Amino acid sequence: MVGRANKPKELSSTPGLPPQATVTFSEDNSRVTAELPTGESxxxxxxxxxxISWKxxxxxxxxxxxxxxxxxxxxxVRGGIPLVFPVFGTAPAHPQTKDLPQHGFARTSRWEFLGKSTSELMAxxxxxxxxxxxxxxxxxxxxxxDSKAHAHWPFKFNLIYSVTLSPRSLTTSIVATNDDNSSFDCQVLMxxxxxxxxxxxxxxSGLASAPYFDKVDTANPHKTQPAEPAAVTITGETDRVYSPVGDVTVAEDRVPRYRVTRDNLSNVVIWNPWADKAQAIADFAPxxxxxxxLCVEPGAVxxxxxxxxxxxxxxxxxxKLLD
Incomplete structure (x- = not known):
């Protein structure tokens, strides 16, 4: 055999893929946990x-x-990010959803886990x-x-809900497809x-000059947020459905902590029960x-x-995390 002067050296080790996210199931298959190699979960x-958790x-x-x-x-579930579909609250005057329980059936149905994709595969x-x-x-x-869906909302539909975790952000998205032969009405909220x-x-911030519906003030619910002061503070029971133009930012001690961006969701609900309402909610603890x-709830409601x-x-x- 003739020797090769420029014979390549042997690799000391086989190059591997970069660290990937891990996805695990609980022992009872009731929940899914995903963790990035950088530690977020x-x-x-x-x-x-x-x-129910984002760390x-x-x-x-x-x-x-x-x-x-x-x-x-x-x-x-009280807390986390419950998904509201196909009705926000109750709608006794709406013929298609009048008999559904509050906030519909998406949050009270058991969903199927369809799988994961990582940054190596996405896009x-x-x-x-x-x-x-x-x-x-x-x-x-x-x-x-949920059995109430079959009884009170007899449309054929398909929902795909995606939860995407990055080191500095969390995205939740929904695609609601009508597989029926007739149209249906719906509302969606996260x-x-x-x-x-x-x-x-x-x-x-981000709510200045935005019209809103004040669910606490039943005598005068239709209002517009003043341009000044630019930031909204919480000083008592708050339950408002805003229609802002842009993003909403939450700051604490004047330090921005969260920015909420919406895609095709025209409303933002701001909710805090405050002391008396919290006492009256059985599963609110402590x-x-x-x-x-603070509930900042993007939706189309x-x-x-x-x-x-x-x-x-x-x-x-x-x-998006800002701090």
Whole structure:
């Protein structure tokens, strides 16, 4: 054999893929946990496809979850990110949804885990940061569908709900497809409970001059947020449906902490029960927990989204960490 002067050297080791996100199931298959190689994590309960935890790389929790929340599928979860579909609240005057329970059936159905994708696969190329997306599905034919849906909302539909975790953000998105022969109306909302240290030191910007519906002030509910002061503070029970133009930012002690961006979701609900209301909510614990949470809930709830046969409604939120 003739020797080769430029014979390549042997590789000392086989190059491997960069560290990937890990996805695990609980022993009872009731929840899915995903963790990035950088340490950030999410936990999603299959009941309601409810995100019940979102932690940054240091293990700091970003979502508020009631200590009395039911995680056994017996009732909707108090805290995290419950998914509202196809009705926000109750709608006794709306013929299609008048008999549905409050906030519909998505949050009280058991969803199917459809799988994961990572930054190596998403968009067909590697991104600059690790990312993991978890997909969940619910349809009119699903065995886990709340029985009230079959009885009171007899449309054929298919829902795909995606939860995407990046080092500095969390995105939740929904695609609601009408598989029926006739159109249906729906409302969608992501009931996000953000964790804060002290609600009295929170300021919410991005709502100046926005019209809103004040559900606490039943005598005069239709209002417009003043241009000044630019930031909204929470000083008592608050339940408002805003229609802002742009992003909403939550600051604490004048330090921006969260920015909420919406895609095809025209409304933002700002909710805090305050002391008296918290006392009256059975699964709200501890009772002073209102001091450590703020609901910023992107949704399409100001009216009805009419989805024609064969068509779909899509909406999403992205919560970005700023501190």
């Amino acid at each position: 999410i936990e999603v309960l299959l009941y309601g496809a409810t995100v 940054d790389a240091s293990g700091d929790e970003k979502l508020w979850l009631s200590e009395a929340a039911k995680l056994d599928g017996s009732k909707a 067909g190329k590697t991104t600059n940061e690790p990312t993991v997306k978890l997909d969940f599905g619910l349809s009119s034919a699903a065995p886990g569908l 009931h996000t409970y953000l964790r804060v240290k002290d609600i009295t030191k929170v300021e919410i 009772k002073d927990g209102f001091r450590h949470m 100001g009216g009805w989204q009419s989805v024609e046969a064969g068509d779909a409604f899509e909406g999403a939120q992205t919560i």
